[in-house]
Amino acid sequence: MLAKVSKNRLKYLAGLKLKKHRSEEGVFVVEGEKLVAEALNQQAVEVISVIGLEGWWIENRLKYKGLDSNFELVGEADLRRISSFAEPNQVLAICRQPDWALDETILAQDVSLYLDDITDPGNAGTILRIADWFGIRHVFVSPGSVEVFNPKVVQASMGAIFRVRVLAWDFGAFREKFPQVAVVTSELKGENIFKVHLPKGLLLVIGNESKGISAAILDSDSLRVSIPSAPGGGAESLNAAVAAGIICACIRNN
Amino acid sequence: MLAKVSKNRLKYLAGLKLKKHRSEEGVFVVEGEKLVAEALNQQAVEVISVIGLEGWWIENRLKYKGLDSNFELVGEADLRRISSFAEPNQVLAICRQPDWALDETILAQDVSLYLDDITDPGNAGTILRIADWFGIRHVFVSPGSVEVFNPKVVQASMGAIFRVRVLAWDFGAFREKFPQVAVVTSELKGENIFKVHLPKGLLLVIGNESKGISAAILDSDSLRVSIPSAPGGGAESLNAAVAAGIICACIRNN
Numbered sequence: 176m177l178a179k180v181s182k183n184r185l186k187y188l189a190g191l192k193l194k195k196h197r198s199e200e201g202v203f204v205v206e207g208e209k210l211v212a213e214a215l216n217q218q219a220v221e222v223i224s225v226i227g228l229e230g231w232w233i234e235n236r237l238k239y240k241g242l243d244s245n246f247e248l249v250g251e252a253d254l255r256r257i258s259s260f261a262e263p264n265q266v267l268a269i270c271r272q273p274d275w276a277l278d279e280t281i282l283a284q285d286v287s288l289y290l291d292d293i294t295d296p297g298n299a300g301t302i303l304r305i306a307d308w309f310g311i312r313h314v315f316v317s318p319g320s321v322e323v324f325n326p327k328v329v330q331a332s333m334g335a336i337f338r339v340r341v342l343a344w345d346f347g348a349f350r351e352k353f354p355q356v357a358v359v360t361s362e363l364k365g366e367n368i369f370k371v372h373l374p375k376g377l378l379l380v381i382g383n384e385s386k387g388i389s390a391a392i393l394d395s396d397s398l399r400v401s402i403p404s405a406p407g408g409g410a411e412s413l414n415a416a417v418a419a420g421i422i423c424a425c426i427r428n429n
Numbered sequence: 430m431l432a433k434v435s436k437n438r439l440k441y442l443a444g445l446k447l448k449k450h451r452s453e454e455g456v457f458v459v460e461g462e463k464l465v466a467e468a469l470n471q472q473a474v475e476v477i478s479v480i481g482l483e484g485w486w487i488e489n490r491l492k493y494k495g496l497d498s499n500f501e502l503v504g505e506a507d508l509r510r511i512s513s514f515a516e517p518n519q520v521l522a523i524c525r526q527p528d529w530a531l532d533e534t535i536l537a538q539d540v541s542l543y544l545d546d547i548t549d550p551g552n553a554g555t556i557l558r559i560a561d562w563f564g565i566r567h568v569f570v571s572p573g574s575v576e577v578f579n580p581k582v583v584q585a586s587m588g589a590i591f592r593v594r595v596l597a598w599d600f601g602a603f604r605e606k607f608p609q610v611a612v613v614t615s616e617l618k619g620e621n622i623f624k625v626h627l628p629k630g631l632l633l634v635i636g637n638e639s640k641g642i643s644a645a646i647l648d649s650d651s652l653r654v655s656i657p658s659a660p661g662g663g664a665e666s667l668n669a670a671v672a673a674g675i676i677c678a679c680i681r682n683n
Contacts, residue, residue, distance in 0.1 A: 304664050305671060308659070308662045308666075310661035333665070335663065369678075369682040405565075408561055409589065409591075410558050412587075413559065413562050414559075414674075418674075420667065421674050421678045
């Protein structure tokens with residue numbers, strides 16, 4: 176029988192619900208059976224500890240190599256205390272925040288994304304999932320965007336957080352370092368994304384949910400594209416993640 | 430000076446946070462300055478009452494005709510009690526749930542959507558917003574889907590709830606009544622949505638977030654389409670609203 180975790184340890188684990196503590200410790204939390212299984216099966220991100228209910232342990236203890244040495248048993252009330260969700264699952268994992276390297280060859284030849292102050296964690300996670308689906312390797316994140324290790328971002332990414340290289344970069348610094356990468360922005364008067372021809376190496380900017388793309392980026396030299404709305408359409412705009420999905424789909428299928 | 434609302438009235442208004450009460454009263458709640466302005470400016474849905482802070486009232490009282498007769502003044506604490514959101518805005522409006530009619534001519538000639546047990550309110554609202562953007566007039570909703578008058582759906586729809594005809598229909602009943610409308614489902618092995626030719630009158634089914642499209646619909650005679658993923662992509666699927674957005678964009682631009 177495994178020993179239950181100590182009060183101090185519980186306090187530490189519950190503290191990881193805060194960005195401050197996650198950053199200090201350089202870790203993030205993955206919740207739920209599906210994502211924890213993915214964390215244990217993938218190679219790119221280190222799993223430091225798995226915390227779960229006895230039922231999960233009995234069912235999964237032989238499935239993963241070395242799980243014996245980093246599993247911590249908790250009861251339902253304690254799991255609820257550690258979890259960031261109203262309805263915690265049976266298990267969660269503490270993972271090391273990956274320190275992704277930038278691949279300049281891919282950057283020069285392929286699509287990358289830039290999250291320009293995306294503040295909704297669901298949108299940020301959904302955009303990582305889109306990048307993962309379309310094989311986009313780099314997602315750059317502005318300083319004003321939501322923390323990508325926020326539990327809601329991790330959840331909405333559906334495992335993309337283990338695969339897509341997420342890099343914190345200020346736009347100005349990026350532009351200065353990589354002037355050869357074309358910047359693509361979307362706006363109402365841009366060229367129809369279904370017809371435009373874009374260069375191979377490009378950075379697609381996804382603007383803030385209410386303010387859109389920041390003036391500094393729009394003022395820089397960018398290629399402007401648009402998703403045509405129907406003549407009878409009434410919406411002012413599309414959700415940021417939906418727009419990102421449509422533009423990525425078009426780029427990949429042009 | 431306007432009189433503040435009574436305790437009983439406050440209790441009634443706070444009760445509208447529950448689906449049960451919204452259904453019984455046949456109303457829904459629209460929150461925030463932007464959406465309330467839209468509610469007051471549009472014609473399709475009746476605004477029964479506007480409830481707001483004094484600051485909002487002073488700034489907006491002359492902007493809207495007849496607002497005098499249906500404005501109710503509340504303080505911040507009361508607005509917080511009525512609001513479904515952690516951070517209520519300055520104002521909200523109680524609107525009559527529209528009883529949309531189905532237009533068979535449009536149905537036969539254009540794209541309609543079917544939400545097959547979409548349970549996430551953010552997804553449902555985002556899909557209504559997509560329909561609105563692409564001028565899609567009808568969105569049918571399965572009995573197992575989230576209530577479309579849920580405040581989070583209304584919020585995510587960004588006003589589409591005032592324009593798109595939302596109709597509760599069981600799939601079987603729809604199929605029986607409109608056998609001439611082609612049913613389109615998306616799945617991994619379907620035809621590439623960027624290349625397929627689809628009939629004009631079609632019903633695009635958006636499946637449940639975790640279970641996908643229900644067996645009864647897949648077993649029926651449907652045209653299967655897919656959004657190609659990149660060879661290097663790792664994600665198992667796309668978010669339901671993102672997939673809906675990509676397919677609608679392709680249908681409108683083919």
